[in-house]
Amino acid sequence: MRGFRVELGEVEEVVAGCEGVAQAVASVREGRLLAYVVPRPGSEERLAERVRERAVELLPDYMVPSVVTVLEGGLPLTPNGKLDRAALPAPRARQADTTRREPASEVERVLRELFAQILGVPDVGVDDSFFALGGDSILSIRLVAGARKRGLTVSARDVFRHKTVAGLARHARERTPRTRAHPAPEAEPRARDGAHRPDTGPPPAFVPLTPIIQWQRDRGGPVDAFHQSVLVRVPAALDLPFVAGLVQSLLDRHDALRIRLGRTPQWTLEVQPQGTVRGSEHVRRVDVRGLGADQHEAAVTRAAEAAAGRLDPGNGHMLEAVWFDAGDTRPGHLLLVVNHLVVDGISWRVLLHDLRALATGASLDEPTGISYARWGGLLQEQAARRTAELPLWTGAARGTDDILRCAALDPARDVMRGRVTVTRVLPADRTAAVLTKVPAVLGTGVNSVLLSTLGRALRTWRTALFGDDPATVAEAPFVVDVEGHGREEIAEDLDLSHTVGWFTSLFPVRLEPDDTPGAVQRRLDAMPDKGLGFGILRHLHPEAAPVLAGLPRRQVIFNYLGRFERSSDADWSLAADAPAVGGGGDPEMPLTHLLEVSAVALDGSAGPELHVTWTFPSRLLTRAQVEELADAWFAALRDLEETA
Numbered sequence: 001m002r003g004f005r006v007e008l009g010e011v012e013e014v015v016a017g018c019e020g021v022a023q024a025v026a027s028v029r030e031g032r033l034l035a036y037v038v039p040r041p042g043s044e045e046r047l048a049e050r051v052r053e054r055a056v057e058l059l060p061d062y063m064v065p066s067v068v069t070v071l072e073g074g075l076p077l078t079p080n081g082k083l084d085r086a087a088l089p090a091p092r093a094r095q096a097d098t099t100r101r102e103p104a105s106e107v108e109r110v111l112r113e114l115f116a117q118i119l120g121v122p123d124v125g126v127d128d129s130f131f132a133l134g135g136d137s138i139l140s141i142r143l144v145a146g147a148r149k150r151g152l153t154v155s156a157r158d159v160f161r162h163k164t165v166a167g168l169a170r171h172a173r174e175r176t177p178r179t180r181a182h183p184a185p186e187a188e189p190r191a192r193d194g195a196h197r198p199d200t201g202p203p204p205a206f207v208p209l210t211p212i213i214q215w216q217r218d219r220g221g222p223v224d225a226f227h228q229s230v231l232v233r234v235p236a237a238l239d240l241p242f243v244a245g246l247v248q249s250l251l252d253r254h255d256a257l258r259i260r261l262g263r264t265p266q267w268t269l270e271v272q273p274q275g276t277v278r279g280s281e282h283v284r285r286v287d288v289r290g291l292g293a294d295q296h297e298a299a300v301t302r303a304a305e306a307a308a309g310r311l312d313p314g315n316g317h318m319l320e321a322v323w324f325d326a327g328d329t330r331p332g333h334l335l336l337v338v339n340h341l342v343v344d345g346i347s348w349r350v351l352l353h354d355l356r357a358l359a360t361g362a363s364l365d366e367p368t369g370i371s372y373a374r375w376g377g378l379l380q381e382q383a384a385r386r387t388a389e390l391p392l393w394t395g396a397a398r399g400t401d402d403i404l405r406c407a408a409l410d411p412a413r414d415v416m417r418g419r420v421t422v423t424r425v426l427p428a429d430r431t432a433a434v435l436t437k438v439p440a441v442l443g444t445g446v447n448s449v450l451l452s453t454l455g456r457a458l459r460t461w462r463t464a465l466f467g468d469d470p471a472t473v474a475e476a477p478f479v480v481d482v483e484g485h486g487r488e489e490i491a492e493d494l495d496l497s498h499t500v501g502w503f504t505s506l507f508p509v510r511l512e513p514d515d516t517p518g519a520v521q522r523r524l525d526a527m528p529d530k531g532l533g534f535g536i537l538r539h540l541h542p543e544a545a546p547v548l549a550g551l552p553r554r555q556v557i558f559n560y561l562g563r564f565e566r567s568s569d570a571d572w573s574l575a576a577d578a579p580a581v582g583g584g585g586d587p588e589m590p591l592t593h594l595l596e597v598s599a600v601a602l603d604g605s606a607g608p609e610l611h612v613t614w615t616f617p618s619r620l621l622t623r624a625q626v627e628e629l630a631d632a633w634f635a636a637l638r639d640l641e642e643t644a
Contacts, residue, residue: 035065067091126165134436138562145497207269208376211535222586231578248279254500256342260316307337356572372501383540401476411590414617428606448521455511457633483559488529507531555594563601
């Protein structure tokens with residue numbers, strides 16, 4: 001069904017295990033998965049809802065029956081006493097999935113509010129799946145953080161396992177409120193095998209190099225101006241000391257922002273003590289009073305380039321801020337530029353949350369979670385435990401070929417200075433279908449929808465460009481690199497929802513000809529901890545590292561950053577006309593892939609819109625060629641929307 005292999009026996013086993021069910025049958029009719037149950041005496045009340053709740057909790061989305069029908073008279077039988085499937089009644093109503101009940105507890109009420117707030121969905125039922133409503137792995141981290149703030153403990157793994165408000169409520173734990181007067185120490189992670197991880201006292205002075213940091217080091221080239229940035233709308237009539245105070249608070253709160261990069265004899269990351277990095281030294285004011293829109297945009301562009309140029313990780317200078325002062329009556333903007341070695345997409349959500357709270361005087365009671373240094377230590381410990389994954393990663397590349405049989409990247413010539421970008425925006429109505437409707441119908445995640453259609457577009461594109469050249473076009477499977485958020489729960493009680501750092505995971509995904517989203521989803525599901533182990537083995541395990549380094553090259557890298565909220569009239573929010581997260585690097589930094597595809601959902605006037613940026617070396621591809629590919633991908637998404 002919908003690209004997935006569904007074993008009806010597995011569905012029947014789960015349904016039959018629900019309390020109050022005497023017999024159960026699963027069937028498919030008109031493309032829908034149905035369940036029929038015979039109740040035990042006295043168990044008829046809410047039985048369909050209870051069966052569906054159990055199915056949602058124990059089965060993947062694509063194996064959850066869309067309708068549960070209660071047969072109080074028993075199953076229909078043939079004269080031989082066998083089940084008469086043809087006589088199973090058509091469902092009279094979508095009993096189990098349209099009945100909306102009110103929250104039965106305060107925990108359900110809180111979680112329903114969080115679902116609605118984070119997903120931007122006004123009407124959430126307690127039995128609705130977080131992912132069917134448009135959630136993804138990045139938004140699940142926001143849900144975990146929001147639950148903690150409301151006094152509940154759930155993990156990202158809980159969100160994936162239990163999915164619904166009701167399911168999460170049954171597994172949520174109430175937390176003891178923390179106070180600012182007596183800040184709690186960082187959580188003490190416990191390994192999955194139960195071994196205690198001593199984690200008390202001040203954080204380590206040095207951060208063990210994580211896989212993504214080692215990947216960047218091995219990339220070569222300068223890293224001083226390698227950065228990400230955000231532009232935030234701020235209220236009128238601020239002053240420089242106030243802005244500097246906000247920056248100082250962020251520097252003191254987050255260890256990663258105070259890291260100093262050592263490069264000899266090898267790379268080291270040293271955390272400087274609180275108070276040693278002065279916010280006032282890294283804030284600039286730019287007067288934009290009276291400037292028109294074009295002049296203002298030009299001023300921001302110039303200031304962003306200058307701010308990136310002032311970054312100096314070797315001296316612990318990881319952050320620059322520029323306040324665009326529009327006067328006492330017009331809102332201004334605040335540009336934050338941070339070296340990419342210490343920040344990622346989720347880190348920006350943390351920083352924006354903290355900035356807004358600090359600026360408005362709201363409570364900032366949440367602990368910053370486990371330190372970036374301790375996270376690096378946990379990854380080091382994981383290396384020896386991940387060797388069983390090696391066949392998974394080598395097998396992903398078996399029998400694959402390049403997408404294009406073209407010249408390899410030259411690190412001396414194919415650098416940031418020579419890169420070109422193409423941007424496409426999917427309208428809000430189509431974005432809603434791609435990010436919400438299609439994954440829900442197909443029972444997959446957003447990434448599998450985007451990756452499967454990207455693979456189809458790549459094949460269509462290369463055939464159109466090079467179809468008459470068999471030496472250039474290959475029909476074999478190919479592999480793309482995929483970036484994940486990397487904040488996986490590799491130890492018990494591991495809170496990464498408020499930690500700033502570069503956590504990104506990078507792992508290969510095999511794409512077969514004519515892949516469906518379901519097939520890609522199964523491959524993603526087979527990766528322990530969402531692919532985190534690949535980087536650990538590739539960069540932290542001495543025997544596995546050369547094996548994985550020898551895998552075929554990946555010409556495409558894909559990253560879906562999730563959804564970012566922005567507003568045209570809300571202070572301390574992302575500026576409406578700016579990208580969610582900007583960035584760049586030193587002009588001589590080598591490019592790593594023939595094509596870099598970065599997608600993000602940004603709020604627009606009609607709802608979120610999918611913004612996709614394609615980056616490529618001008619020496620090897622032309623703008624016209626990549627524009628054709630960008631159009632082919634959106635066409636593939638449209639075809640999937642129409643058939644889902």
